[in-house]
Amino acid sequence: MASEKPYLAVTCTAPVNIAVxxxxxxxxxxLILPINSSLSVTLHQDQLKTTTTAVISKDFTEDRIWLNGREEDIGQPRIQACLREIRRLARKRRSGDEEDPLPLSLNYKVHVASVNNFPTAAGLASSASGYACxxxxLAQVYGVESDLSEVARRGSGSACxxxxxxFVEWQMGEQADGKDSVARQVAPELHWPELRVLILVVSAEKKLTGSTVGMQTSVETSPLLRFRAEAVVPARMAEMxxxxxxxxxxxxGELxxxxxxxxxxxxxxxxxxISYLNDTSRRIIHLVHRFNAHHGQTxxxxxxxxxPNAVIFTLDDTVAEFVAAVRHSFPPESNGDKxxxxxxxxxxxxxxxxxxxxGM
Amino acid sequence: MASEKPYLAVTCTAPVNIAVxxxxxxxxxxLILPINSSLSVTLHQDQLKTTTTAVISKDFTEDRIWLNGREEDIGQPRIQACLREIRRLARKRRSGDEEDPLPLSLNYKVHVASVNNFPTAAGLASSASGYACxxxxLAQVYGVESDLSEVARRGSGSACxxxxxxFVEWQMGEQADGKDSVARQVAPELHWPELRVLILVVSAEKKLTGSTVGMQTSVETSPLLRFRAEAVVPARMAEMxxxxxxxxxxxxGELxxxxxxxxxxxxxxxxxxISYLNDTSRRIIHLVHRFNAHHGQTxxxxxxxxxPNAVIFTLDDTVAEFVAAVRHSFPPESNGDKxxxxxxxxxxxxxxxxxxxxGM
Structure with missing residues (x-):
């Protein structure tokens, strides 16, 4: 019986996604409901991923969490929202299933350890892979099998x-309770095998304005943002x-x-x-446009x-030439082999x- | 009689204006008609101005122009538009005036020499003072007395x-011929004597994307620009x-x-x-917001x-402290006395x- 297990441990990994x-x-x-739908490309986990181990045990007296080896405050509202939501779903499932009565494990405390193999909070979507993972x-250890969009979303919107x-769409939804604000796969992993992603790390420093505060201020003060969400994005979603x-x-590429x-x-x-781009980001933008202009196509x-970090999309037949162009424009003297x-x-x-x- | 004068020379100066x-x-x-109205502050001519001398003479065989001591192509469309427009207005005036019949001078060729006492084409509105001047x-030497908005505007929109x-408003107008797209004084020079302007020169280099091409591309490609012009600016004009x-x-200041x-x-x-701001511009923006936050007001x-150059507005009682803050954040070692x-x-x-x- 599940209830007699002293502990249950699960390790999983989750990928980074890059919104286009x-x-x-x-x-x-x-509830973390967005003002517009969004669409992203999920990256392969070979290079960028979050690995998370969750353990529930009757011996644990409290929930605890470690991020990249350092214990963090489990009381953070986003983490609490995920925990609450997963336990709610677990209770809901068990209560509706005669053959699988509520196990003791649902009341067990959980210890979570999560590791990113890339810089955190530098605009590389670490919170997305982190909360998805x-x-x-949590769904694995507490036996939840339903759609996890809401659980992940409550941690970080783009995590869903x-x-x-x-290729994944996050439909903004219309309902006030957010039940229809869910992620949906638009095309599977192997749909576009020639597509390649390069990440040009401009700075691995923690950003000055976090996304949460940043987007809140934008919603409150930018007239252009509201227009974008209502009048521009719907057509762009369909087009993309x-x-x-x-x-x-x-x-x-152009869109x-x-x-x-x-x-x-x-x-x-x-x-x-709010300025996330710096002069180096702008030099990269310039480089890409010149590269495309030279070829007469995107x-x-x-x-x-x-x-400030650039994510570059290209096709496999262009990678070698573009990497050479980057090396030409940003000579790697000080970086050496890295x-x-x-x-x-x-x-x-x-x-x-x-x-x-x-021209550089 | 005017027609017997061998030449007529006039020298005038014109100020720079900074749009708010x-x-x-x-x-x-x-016709250089804008998609929205705009409002600017005209600067005192003590520090920044264009000085232009126009000479008409029966001995001149062609129109010629010198900018900052170097002869430029008089055939440039903007300069030609100004010349054509001023001669049209001169003819119109003379033909309607019995007592002042068409003098020979109207057919005289003109030589123009114009000098800025500040860097050209570095985002310091040199074309505005230049074409206004x-x-x-030209109006002086050809005897034109009507509103010069259109003449100046045909050279460079903001020149009017x-x-x-x-404080000057450029009303966008509605007519297709642009007759109602004119400049109008909102408040006179001495209206706000405490107001001060500081220009923080970040770079005096010529800009990468000129305004003419830049705004053309923006009109063609930016969905946000159209919205701004139609839905945001009208209310901002009234507010300003x-x-x-x-x-x-x-x-x-905030607006x-x-x-x-x-x-x-x-x-x-x-x-x-198009990026006109660079990292130094952004450091200045940041400095201003911190300065204001410290004081709890704008x-x-x-x-x-x-x-990339910043134009700073403040009141006379704040200049000394703000200049000290700028010196603190951008120590002037290499600039010395300049x-x-x-x-x-x-x-x-x-x-x-x-x-x-x-915090720097």
């Missing part, structure tokens, strides 16, 4: 998108889903860049203004979240014409 | 605002005029900053994106045109509390 139609702004701070790990691989389904990189720029525009329209696209991480990439040859076009 | 409700985007490229000088001192009339610095930020937001929403406001120019300013004492608040 951005989420910025909540219509409900408590937390939701999934990390519950699926491939079409590009993904058609594997149309030109359309996908990804436009939506990143518009998100940062609404940050700048916030008062006081071969590479950037997107920036709430931080300049390139991840899948093996051999920077390709750079034509003199392209070098001239990059 | 920004002009960005034309609805008619040829050109329009005025430099025709007046004090009220603040100016009431000499309400809190309101004036000035918001409108600057929104203008740069629409630049970022342009595709490819004592200083920034605005940025199409370049750090401060203009009216004598003695940086005031900086409290330890303020230094801590600035």
């Amino acid at each position: 139609i951005k989420y910025w702004g909540k219509r409900d701070e408590e 937390l939701a999934y790990a 998108r990390s519950l699926y691989g491939g 889903i079409r590009y993904v389904k058609e594997r149309n990189f030109q359309g996908f 990804t860049m436009k939506d990143s720029n518009q998100f940062h525009a609404t940050c700048l329209d916030t008062f006081p203004p 071969k590479v696209a950037y997107t920036f979240d709430a931080g 300049f390139l991480k991840g899948l093996p990439v051999k920077p390709g040859p750079l034509s003199d014409e392209l070098k001239a076009a990059l | 409700i920004k002009y960005w985007g034309k609805r008619d490229e040829e 050109l329009a005025y000088a 605002r430099s025709l007046y001192g004090g 005029i009220r603040y100016v009339k009431e000499r309400n610095f809190q309101g004036f 000035t900053m918001k409108d600057s930020n929104q203008f740069h937001a629409t630049c970022l929403d342009t595709f490819p994106p 004592k200083v406001a920034y605005t940025f045109d199409a370049g 750090f401060l120019k203009g009216l004598p300013v003695k940086p005031g004492p900086l409290s330890d509390e303020l230094k801590a608040a600035l």
Whole structure:
């Protein structure tokens, strides 16, 4: 019987997702309901992931949590919201299931240890993979099998998108209770095998304005953000889903860049203004546009979240040349071997014409 | 008789104006009609001005122009538009005036020499003072006395605002021919004697994206710009005029900053994106907000045109302390004595509390 087990331990991993139609702004701070739908690409877990172990035991006297080896306050409202929600779902399931009566384990306290293999809070969506992993790990130990969108969302809005691989839409929903504000897979992991992601780490420092406070201030003060959410994003969502389904990189890339720029525009329209991009980010933007102009088509696209680091989308046949262009524009003297991480990439040859076009 | 004069020379000066409700985007490229009204503060000519000499002579065989001592192509469309317009107005005036028949001088060619005492094309509105001065000088030599809004506007839209001192509104107008797109003084030069302007020169380099091309691309590609022009600016114009009339610095300063930020937001929403602000500009923005937060009120406001240089508005009683704060945050080692120019300013004492608040 489950109730006699002294402890139950589960370890899972969750991926990072990169939004190409951005989420910025909540219509409900408590339930974490967004003012617009968003769409993201889930990254492979080889390079970026959160690994979370959850253990429940009758010997534990309190819930506890460790992030990257350091104990954190379990009382944080977001973590508490996840715990409450998962226990509510667990109770609901057990009470409706005659053959699986409420086990003791539901009352067990939980210890959680979570580790990211990449910098936290530097605009690399660490909270998304973190809360997706937390939701999934808790669901495993407490025996919850329903949709976890709400649990993950209560931790960090975009975390619900990390519950699926491939291309994922977070539908904003309309209901006041948020039941229809859920993540949905638009296309599976293997849908677009040529698509590649490069992350150009500009700074791994913790950002000055966190996303939660930032988007709250934006909702309160930016006239452009409201317009974006209501009048621009709905059409962009439909357009982006079409590009993904058609594997149309030109359309996908251009709209990804436009939506990143518009998100940062609404940050700048916030008062006081929020700037996540720095001069290096802008040099990368410039580099991408020159690279594309040289080729006469969108071969590479950037997107920036709430931080200066660039996420680059391209196709496999362009990776080598673009990496060479990055090395040309940002010579890696001081970084040495650490300049390139991840899948093996051999920077390709750079034509003199392209070098001239990059102009650096 | 005027027709017997061998030549006529006139020298005039024109001031720079700094928009606090920004002009960005034309609805008619040829007539230079804006998509929204704008409002500016005309600066005193002691520090920043254009000086233009226009000479007409029967001995001149062609029109010629020199800018900052270098001859430029007189065939430039903007200069040609001004010349055509002023000669049209001159002919119109003479033909309607029996006592002042068409003099020979109207057919004389003109030589123009114009000098700015500040960097050109670095986002310091050099084209505004330049074309205002050109329009005025040409009007003098050709004997035109009508409203010069259109002549100046055909050179550079915001130039029409430099025709007046004090606080000046450029009404966008509604007519297709632009006859009602004119500058109008909202309050005279001496209306707000305590108001002070500081220009923090971040870079005197020529900007990467000129205003003309920049705003054209914005109109074509930024969904946020259209919304701003139609739904945000009209209310802001009314609000700003009220603040100016009431000499309400809190309101004036806050709205000035918001409108600057929104203008740069629409630049970022342009595709490819335009960035006029750099990391130093952003440090200045940050400094101003910290300074104001420390004082619990808007004592200083920034605005940025199409370049990284900050224009700071404040009141006379705050200048010394703010200059000290700038020196504290941007120590002038390498600039030496050139750090401060203009009216004598003695940086005031900086409290330890303020230094801590600035946190640099």
